[in-house]
Amino acid sequence: MTMNVGNLRTLVLNADMQPLSWAPLSVWNWKDAFVAVHQDRVLQIKTYEDILVHSVNETYEVPSVVALKRYRKRKRVAFTRYNLFVRDQFTCQYCGERFCSKDLTFDHVIPRSRGGTASWTNIVASCQYDNLRKANHTPREAGMKLIRPPFEPSPYELDGLARSLARAEDQLHQTWMDYLYWGSELES
Incomplete structure (x- = not known):
């Protein structure tokens, strides 16, 4: 053939x-x-x-x-956009809604301007609305709660x-x- x-x-x-x-x-x-x-x-x-x-x-x-x-x-698991979204099940960690990857962003739980790092334990998947709403604050300051704290997954x-x-x-x-x-x- x-x-x-x-x-x-x-x-x-x-x-x-x-x-x-x-x-x-x-x-x-x-x-x-x-x-x-x-x-x-x-x-x-x-x-x-x-x-x-x-x-x-x-x-x-x-x-x-x-x-x-x-x-x-x-x-170890590579710290990539795709792997982070898989860890968070393509779900905004603030509102709990599921999104396709193009509609998700990263959110630094502790903002970079306050010493937050780009790491498994400080970044979560977030919808654009909640990312903008949280802005340069901690979740507590913004009156928001994380569904699950960020963590580094094993393979x-x-x-x-x-x-x-x-x-x-x-x-x-x-x-x-x-x-x-x-x-x-x-x-x-």
């Missing part, structure tokens, strides 16, 4: 056959996964059905799922939170499904 393979992605599993990370979901460009398979750095677990790539002399299957040969333990905690978020099914290839929902209840 001739198909544009340019946008295909490969799910990357740790050696325990769980996704390397859920936040964001661990995927590689198929070309990087293909090279890693052929350099014997990862195991090819599944391939895209009926999708082949050709060299001058050979035809190859395109990996859809690969697994690392050695278990890789994540020690395990963030993965658990990311797993609970709804995902667009069209972003997940069918060959990935057996590896993404190990913790889900079986349908009756």
Whole structure:
């Protein structure tokens, strides 16, 4: 089958056959996964059905799922916009409403002008309205309460939170499904 393979992605599993990370979901460009398979750095677990790539002399299957040969333990979670929104479940930590990422901002619980840092323990997701309302005050001074105090999540905690978020099914290839929902209840 001739198909544009340019946008295909490969799910990357740790050696325990769980996704390397859920936040964001661990995927590689198929070309990087293909090279890693052929350099014997990862195991090819599944391939895209009926999708082949050709060299001058050979035809190859395109990996859809690969697994690392050695278990890789994540020690810390990167402090990024996406990870912070996952930690806070895309929910304003003042009003409790859920928003898409484009409608969320960061709020420094202790304002930067008062020595507040850009860190896991001082920044929360906030809607624009509440961020403007709080302005350059502490939540207490602004008469606002945090739903939950900010904290630095472990990789395990963030993965658990990311797993609970709804995902667009069209972003997940069918060959990935057996590896993404190990913790889900079986349908009756």
